[in-house]
Amino acid sequence: KQEVTQIPAALSVPEGENLVLNCSFTDSAIYNLQWFRQDPGKGLTSLLLIQSSQREQTSGRLNASLDKSSGRSTLYIAASQPGDSATYLCAVLSIQGAQKLVFGQGTRLTINP
Amino acid sequence: GAGVSQSPRYKVAKRGQDVALRCDPISGHVSLFWYQQALGQGPEFLTYFQNEAQLDKSGLPSDRFFAERPEGSVSTLKIQRTQQEDSAVYLCASSPIGLGASEEQFFGPGTRLTVL
Numbered sequence: 039k040q041e042v043t044q045i046p047a048a049l050s051v052p053e054g055e056n057l058v059l060n061c062s063f064t065d066s067a068i069y070n071l072q073w074f075r076q077d078p079g080k081g082l083t084s085l086l087l088i089q090s091s092q093r094e095q096t097s098g099r100l101n102a103s104l105d106k107s108s109g110r111s112t113l114y115i116a117a118s119q120p121g122d123s124a125t126y127l128c129a130v131l132s133i134q135g136a137q138k139l140v141f142g143q144g145t146r147l148t149i150n151p
Numbered sequence: 152g153a154g155v156s157q158s159p160r161y162k163v164a165k166r167g168q169d170v171a172l173r174c175d176p177i178s179g180h181v182s183l184f185w186y187q188q189a190l191g192q193g194p195e196f197l198t199y200f201q202n203e204a205q206l207d208k209s210g211l212p213s214d215r216f217f218a219e220r221p222e223g224s225v226s227t228l229k230i231q232r233t234q235q236e237d238s239a240v241y242l243c244a245s246s247p248i249g250l251g252a253s254e255e256q257f258f259g260p261g262t263r264l265t266v267l
Contacts, residue, residue, distance in 0.1 A: 042193075072255065081242060081260040082194075127193055131256075137182060137246075138207065139256060141193030 040065045040132045044142035052150050053120060059113040059145045061128035066106050069131040072139070073102050073113050076125045085126075086113070118149045153177075155259035157243050163265045164233045172228045172262045176245030183226050184256060185218055186242040194242055200226060233266045240264070 041064045051057055061071070070089050074082040086095045086102040088111070094103040101114040111128060125146045129139040156175045164170050176183050182201055186194035187210075196210040202223040211218070215234075220226040230237055240263050244256040 044193075070255075074258075079263070082244075082258040084255060084257070087255050129193075137199055138184065138196035138210070139186075139194075139244075141186075141195070143191075143193045 040068075040130060040134075040140045042128060042130055042140050042142040044126075044128060044145050046145060047143065048146040048148075050148040050150060051118060053118060055118050056114070056116050057118055057147075059115070059126050059128075059147070061111040061113070061142055063109045063111075063130045063140075065132055065134070066109055067133040068106065069133060071102075071104055071111050072129050072131075073100075073111075074127040074129065076127060076144070078124075082127065115147075120149045120151050123147055123149050155243055155245055155257055157241075157259040157262050159262060160260060161263050161265075163267065165267055166233060166235060168233050169229065169231045170233055170264065172230075172241050172264070174226045174228070174243030174259060176224065176226070176243070177247075177257055178224075180245035180247050180257075181223075182246040182248065182254075182256075183220055184244040184246075185226070185228050186244065187212075188240040188242055188261070190239070197228070197241075230264075233264075235266050238264055238266045 045060045072087045073085045088104040099116040125144040127144045129141040185197040188194040199207040200220040215231045217229045240261040242261045243259045246254040246256045
């Protein structure tokens with residue numbers, strides 16, 4: 039059974055810092071891994087999707103890496119801004135499991151002005 | 152429409168009432184998913200449709216939960232005799248193709264259900 043863990047559960051940093059969020063998963067047989075952002079009381083906004091054959095994806099100040107063999111992904115946020123404050127979720131689409139995404143519990147990020 | 156829509160956005164029910172939550176996926180998307188997100192947790196899978204066929208309902212927590220997608224587009228998640236533990240955000244997602252494909256899932260804004 040696929041399990042996804044995110045560390046840390048919460049993170050608070052001053053504006054302008056670079057930071058890394060971590061995600062680990064137990065079964066490396068995946069189609070892809072997605073990083074999402076969730077603002078309080080809102081739905082999920084997809085940030086980056088990494089296919090199993092890829093090592094990383096970049097969008098603006100965000101960079102996500104994937105090491106499938108070790109079951110790890112990181113989300114790197116450069117030059118953080120207060121508007122980046124949100125909960126960040128990672129999710130994997132396992133090959134076993136009929137298309138369902140398995141999510142971590144999220145990292146609640148606060149960027150202090 | 153441009154994205155996945157869900158209604159109502161908020162629902163308050165008294166314990167024991169039945170509720171129905173609606174999801175309108177992106178037009179033409181074959182796959183539709185329901186997830187349940189408890190407060191402070193990540194979403195958890197409930198059920199999956201490919202067109203009108205419900206291919207996986209392994210995540211439904213009890214037989215009080217029922218989902219349908221009769222014409223392969225709009226889906227309804229029904230919860231009978233609601234309990235306090237059913238309080239959560241219910242998220243709907245859709246994707247273009249289906250089984251065996253590595254695709255992005257697009258999420259709606261969710262319905263926040265509160266059972267008193």
